[in-house]
Amino acid sequence: MEEVDVEPTTTPIPGFDSNQKHLGFVWGPGDILVYETIYKASGGSAGGCPFVHEVRKDEDIYSPILRKLFNESHHIFVGLQRIREDLPSKNKKPQFVSISKNYRSVIRACMEELQQVAVYHNDSLGNTLLSLELIWNLCEVLFIDAAPAGSLVLHLLDWVRLHKADVDEKAREVLASESPAEHQAYWDVVISYVLQGRMDEARQVLVKQAALQPAARVMFKLLDNLLMKMPIFNPGETQTLTEFDVKWRHWREEVDHCLQDQSFASNRHLEDICKILVGDEDVLLEYKELLSTWYHFLVTRLLFSHPTVKPTELHYYAQSSMHMFLDTRSVPEPLDSILLAAFEFDIHQVIKDCSIALNNWWFVGHLTDLLDHCKLLQSHNLHFGSNLREFLLLEYASGLFTHHSLWQLAVDYFDHCPEFGRVYLELQIERVPLDTERKALKVIRICEQRQMTEQVRSICKIMAKKALRNNRLGSALSWSIRAKDAAFATLISERFLQDYCAKGTFSDLDLIDNLGPAMLLSDRLTFLGKYREFHRLYGEKRFSDAAKLLLSLMTAKIAPHSFWMTLLTDALPLLEQKEVIFSADQTHELMFCLEELTSGKSQLFTLASLARVKQLFTLH
């Protein structure tokens, strides 16, 4: 047995003292049922407790806002599976990036809605979604988009900017104030812009300060110039990475010169900016509060010290950034280790850490599926046979199936798990509660589309029995026809015939008269239809046709033996007619049937009626 990665969490059961009694439990599809046994911890037994507790791991699945996440992402997932395999990978990458962005926008939409709704409670969910989007975005940059050196830093900058939107808010506040340059947050805004590499915005805000200090005009102009000239790698241009590197080093030397020359010595802020521009780590760390996270620190560091960093070199800077930024005594948060694993390009570690940290498989399932489509996961067989992607999707879909409404989404996920999906679906689909016919029809349609004939039969049988119990013979027959269940159709016909024997008339004539080809489903059903036809013919006084039909019912062995007596009794009025209806041959056959009946084991007749019949036949 493998070692556990983290200590399992303990959930206390209310009213239960583990020192006193033993707990009993049983696993359910998405939860555990727990009860207090009669067995004392110290041995012996005592009275039990009448309560059963349901312990559920995943509460999120019941949040109405998250439901939108599940539904929308299902739509995206299905679309992703349908992307054709034979397209060259060059064309597929933009598609995958676009799908990744779709997923992220769905997360963002949910997050925004959560923020609108919950201000005081349950914003832990909002925070979780925020982290999820952060992680996904990083995975998109590093793995899916796979930016090469040069673009890499730019993409990482975008990533950081997206998740540090409070700068713009602060800037708006400062610029809207009466005297922006004197606002207490003024320099914070300028420095934050510089840290994020947004030189244009920084320059715009700096102008306000420059206006206030005409004496230092030269100094401000110098800094403005440096900021403006900072080279930014442009992947679209014909400039190669090396050329950019040369330009950048030149610029950096120029900035360094200014520092050495003490050009900004009179203004601490401007000097700090200059030091940031050369990537002075000590100064950067002074602005920890503005950076607020180690990964912001990392990206800023890279921007100003190693803008041509290669993806393979990232992990080194990531680790050192984390160590420099964080208090060495504090335990790294799960988010930090996940991001670090991403910077180390250890996809499996990312997935593993996310699986542990989250209580719902949604995130890892969809992300892994997308990465798998990008062919980024090594085929890594787990102990239980399926690969990582399939394992996660199966877990996610099984979780969905426990939900009273979201089970329908799970079906598509199972469809795209080639190894075990079908088996899982077969087991789960039969457990969906069927309260209405409409729901049963939907479930059956799902099974029929996947050729799960056993499940179709079993569901139809459940519905047919229910209908029969409520005396809805037409409905019951309709279900039997759907399942092509001859045995049940026979059962229903028996019911009709019993009713007839009991009451002397047929009930539900609208059904029997209009059986159509369904009549052929079972012999008994055919008999029922034909027997009714006999009655109709008799009612229309078409006696010879009626007689022929009646006889054929017996001779063709469609009629059950138990009914022969009734049929023969039905023949009596025909025999008693003044005109001859049965021909000699036909009468002969009737006699034959009678003989067969009397010599047989069935005792379903009285001696009197038997005698009468014999008498009538011999008279004729």
Added chain:
Amino acid sequence: MMEGINAKYVSQKISKTRWRPVSSSSLQQPDIFATGSWDNEDNKISIWSIGENGISGLDDEFEGDPQLVCEHKHNGDVLDLQFLDQDRIVTASSTGAVIIFRHHHNSQTLSVSQLWERAHHYPCDNAPCTGIVCNSPEIVTVGEDGRIILFRADQEGVLRTIENADSSTIHDVTFLRTTEILTVNSIGQLKIWDFRQQGNEPSQILSLTGDRVPLHCVDRHPNQQHIVATGGQDGMLCIWDVRQGNMPFSLMEAHSAEMWEVHFHPSNPDHLFSCSEDGSLLHWETSSNSDTPSFLQGGRNTSIVSRSAIAPAGGNQSLISSWLTGDSSKGRLETTHMLPSQTLSVNSLDVLGQCLVCGTDGEAIYVNRRVPI
């Protein structure tokens, strides 16, 4: 073709959507619709608004986004939903109840105005009520128990019950005339009931020869009272002339799974809409060169004409749908998919004026405000 149609995710599987009726005199497009949910532990009916009409803003998509006006808890799945009038909505519940909700415009709230608790029932179990049709103040409901019940809004009791009208489930009902209704059931029969007659027998039964495919929906042509369209389990669309006995006019393959709803466009009946479990919503359009509506085309198919025993009253017009394929008829039939991509089952649709609304099992509502008719 797909502009102006976006999904709005609403965290509940939608079983029914209906536009609130607009007065026929005004030329306004509808702006309010109601939805019912199903398969939830707490089902709801909700009223939505698609914003001000007449303001052709630049940002049509944003304006067309339905906003929730109000909602109310609903006991059981909403299996059918109809507007009785501008203020009242009748729903059919899976518990067998029939409920009238009143929409209070001032406070923008919904409240239960009338409730018939176990209108449809079995001796022991609940029997879902499956279909409603209204002709204010009369309400007719049908259910899995095979009953047809006639109510009057504002009257507490039941006006009339046709017991054991059907030995199988009745899935849908529509008015043919003010005193005549037509029901469809799960053994593929159409039954016409005349309320002027006493007794529990239908006045006419129609069905397809051949397999008895369960029928799920029916709709009557807005102008021709004897023409109905039905859809069923096999996704086939049938057009019937109920005066002509046991043969539908035309059978068309429409969907690859159950057809849940079919609707003629109320003011432009050359257009028909159907939605299905297979996730598609189809817009059927017949067109012809002549001025007469397509359903009243002069017929070419002599075999049908000779079978009819009824001399058409109009004289030169036999009522053959131009949808009948096979001959070089003057009409042609176009079908378009109305939803941008495959979704889970589209359970319900409604069309009024130029607006179409539908709801799916993917918990999404789609509204199209520029249906080409």
